[in-house]
Amino acid sequence: MQNVRPSPRLLAPFATDPARSRGRRIAEPVSATRTPFQRDRDRIVHSSAFRRLTHKTQVFITTDGDHFRSRLTHSLEVAQIAGSIARVLSLDEDLAEALALAHDFGHTPFGHEGERVLARMMADHGGFDHNVQAYRIVTRLERRYAHFDGLNLTYEMLEGLVKHNGPPGDDRTSPFYGDPELADLNLVDQAGLEAQIAALSDDIAYDSHDIDDGLRSGILSLDALREVDLIADIVAEVEAEAPGLEPIRQTHELARRLLTRMIEDAIAETIRRIAGAGVASADDVAAQPGPMVAFSGEMAAAEKALKRTLHRELYADVDVLQARDKAGQVVADLFEVFANDPALLPDSWRDPADEAPRRLRRTCDYIAGMTDRFALGEHSRLVGNTPQLKEWRSVG
Template identity: 45%
Template structure:
């Protein structure tokens, strides 16, 4: 399928902050994707969890498997809409790079600790990682991604209005990402693919963990019709295959709905170039109101039965203690940090700069490393 006129075109890309010679056989957006895949931060996602703590089971999603699933969904939607699949995939793969250990629990704890120093935001942290904290290249810090990729990472969820997170503001002053506007259609696809992926796999992971049953979710909108269709087509199917067949149908409904709804929105908005998408003033990639209403019911179910389940809340309390212990400990004892981090911190002028550096270090930890450091520094082993 030929790309639409409002698709991001590598030939028209705004370039990188540090000028580089172009590749003879890869587009600039392919190079963005490849640099993200080869980054240290991307590899660490394999030991960062979504909901469960990393060691609880091999079958639960990690940030890495989630990011791969998001990228797959995003490429499918992007291709169906005539958008650029390479930049879509790059943004999708990078969207969770800034997450702390222990999922949103770790982020909430670190954000609270960082409130006196500007707070913590995982999207802003992802930008900081790809523009500064990755340090492997000879000519620049970060990955030196294209403007389009950085824009997508920064604002795939929409314009950044009001108070801008300090990590994002610091880079934006050097390289204006036009935070007041919407991102490209490709970045918006990555955001919706994220919603599709986590709604689908959180249902699967919650079932595997025994937090609810097939019967429980079969009462939910969209899922009820999926189970009914499977039962009609395969009346003697075993429970595991029945569940899989039903949830893959739910997955398909979400993907198809985004494609159909977004195709109509893109046609109605009258965009003839990618900048028209940014300037349109509203998202052009979306669920239909009917499916959005159904997903709201599913999300509320997951919130009460999974994210706030007693067993999950018990683990949340324990891993919150890990972050709450490590942050003040490193603030008081920078000598406990690795040599390069300690040396950098000793040169910082004030407490805010020190706190932000400590935050970078903790945010980069995997679940297992954070638990290991907690045990090493406190002598206490948590009963996780």
């Protein structure tokens, strides 16, 4: 076969250029047809961790209904948004999408409630954080390749995962602080623009699809959302253009127009910041005191107001909280069962030579990788009296 190289892309000078990648911790032959970041993205899509996102909670437990988002559909939406923004700014779309697709790898069954339980269980044994867990998955826990554990992603990909919410640097509160395994990563400088885009795209996707899912569930109401000026403006726009629109179409129009406004605002503000700071290279991006990818001041204030409303009206809803409490108890019960009797773990997750801290970490890793439905099935098998998690009545 002829050795065909990927066609060079016309990237902005401040993009993360795959042709200048630092490579991988374990050297591999260069691909004849794909850039390093394309290979990263493809490895993520073909990983077990990516498939497990299908049945992991976003807001509503994944048994709640077929129309609600899971971690997988959320990640796909984040990747679409990130790719769209990267394309307009002439950045590397593959890297932005890869970071978006992998950013939730470390989430436990039942979303943030499962994370809170595991953090409590592991408080005296190194703790638990979903961002750290995502890093552990791509560097250690995936076992697919002949010559290495993990996915052997590029340094740019690893640094993007660690720094997409800001560089940990010397921040002692960061879950990444002091980890000797990160010694070969730059934890001080700003993340590349593609990683910054993935982080903001996560917020954009959250806001839009949580409105969609919240309205579908019947928990969230348009009246409550109208308290946010940005939402009131969009609803008024939809009602003026299409009076009497059925609720399901009105909900979709609200969600998609919110997406458009946020994406276009982020693009315009990012261009303004790049120009204002005189950024002309990826090194210039790294040296900035703060992120280049952001909302304008007006949109940032509107987004904060929207998040406050969503927390009050949706995330803190009594039924949602009760379902989360029950789900949290499932995770806590499973941890106790496996911690007290490691022989119950699958053979590949057991090592009789393990001392207590390592054994508990193995238990934590095993549970963190479970899907919602697998955790419920294991709880029914090993504990019994498994709680029934509420099924929502979708209005759409």
